[in-house]
Amino acid sequence: MELSRKALCIKPSSTMAISSKAAQLKAEGKDIVTFGVGEPDFDTPEHIRKAGIAAIESGQTRYTAAAGIPALRQAVCDKLKNDNGLEYEQAQIIISNGAKHSLMNVFMAILNDGDEVIIPAPYWLSYSEMVKIAGGEPVIIHTKKENQFMMTREELEQAYTRKTKAVVLTSPSNPTGMVTSYEDLKMIADFAVEKDIFVISDEIYEKLIYDENKKHISIASLGKEIYERTIVINGVSKSYAMTGWRIGYAAAPLEVAKLMGSLQSHMASNPNTIAQMATLTALNGSQDCVEEMCVEFKKRRDYIFEREEAIPLIQALKPEGAFYLFVDVSQTYGKKHDGVEINSAADFATILLDKKFVAVIPCADFGMSDYIRLSYATSMELIEKGMDRIAEMIEELV
Secondary structure, three states: OOOOHHHHOOOOOHHHHHHHHHHHHHHOOOOOEEOOOOOOOOOOOHHHHHHHHHHHHOOOOOOOOOOOOHHHHHHHHHHHHHHHOOOOOHHHEEEEOOHHHHHHHHHHHHOOOOOEEEEEEOOOOHHHHHHHHOOOEEEEEEOOHHHOOOOOHHHHHHHOOOOEEEEEEEOOOOOOOOOOOHHHHHHHHHHHHHHOOEEEEEOOOOOOEOOOOOOOOOHHHHOHHHHOOEEEEEEOOOOOOOHHHOOEEEEOOHHHHHHHHHHHHHHOOOOOHHHHHHHHHHHHOOOHHHHHHHHHHHHHHHHHHHHHHHOOOOEEOOOOEOOEEEEEOHHHOOOEEOOEEOOOHHHHHHHHHHHHOEEOEEOHHHOOOOEEEEEOOOOHHHHHHHHHHHHHHHHOOO
């Protein structure tokens, strides 16, 4: 019996594969340092946890509207207005089971078979798989380090065809940590309006920006025409250390939001009711916890970048946001460690895990095969230990 060809073509997550192998080695008693999955190591702040407990104890455990409880949808509207200068009505907001679910809803709502979505590489590896699941075709732009891994107008023009339906924008970026400038946002907005295509703006790392001269700007705020073509994706997993609570949201043109809500009602009913109540407290409560985590992430960013800069044969741009260091390891190609030759970032990552017990993500699945990604969403102690081991491995190359 033949199974779904679409499902069989889905690539497994290399992020999860590395994490699984690291977990197996740890279970075997190995002292593993992981720079793998992008998950804050902080506990969910206490006032948010208490809101979840209160929801359970007060019986708020039943179904909600498919698109989320009205109070939370309004809180998202208020957040977008106050933080991003964007005016939305509740009907334009869809609360989902994480930002990943929001993205899948978007692609399902806007794509027909064969429609193309422009995705700049390096990109979060799930984007291209989601597009394919929804029947679309990912069109990859391989951006350049000298352009801060940002698309140019010329690259967008070359990628565009009559089948183009949308372009994906992520700022701050996973995996580079770069923050898109106003000038680049304006260029993308002008392009999208001219071509009459959607912009899917993933803003999940919005609150994690570390330099005073950088700030998050939502592309939807640049004018009425781009607002009408933008679907904003966000959530609480990264900024509030709520990865396991699984709450994300989308703000979209009304006709798109209606389709997303309809799809979600059939595929998932509603987002977790208890998590919605906790998220309401996260958005409406004190933001001191976000600022405190951001301060700590900045310390880690500064340290890990300084250590990387001191290690020969590897190179990275200083990340401006998120919590990733995107490292070029191509200068190690052709060198050997214990007789094993390095010819790819995957080789580098395998040796690093097998010999030094440090887990990093090789980024071929992110569209950049010469790079690894290090998440510094872990303790300073583990960052120090991990960077010591990376330096040690590099020293041992011949």
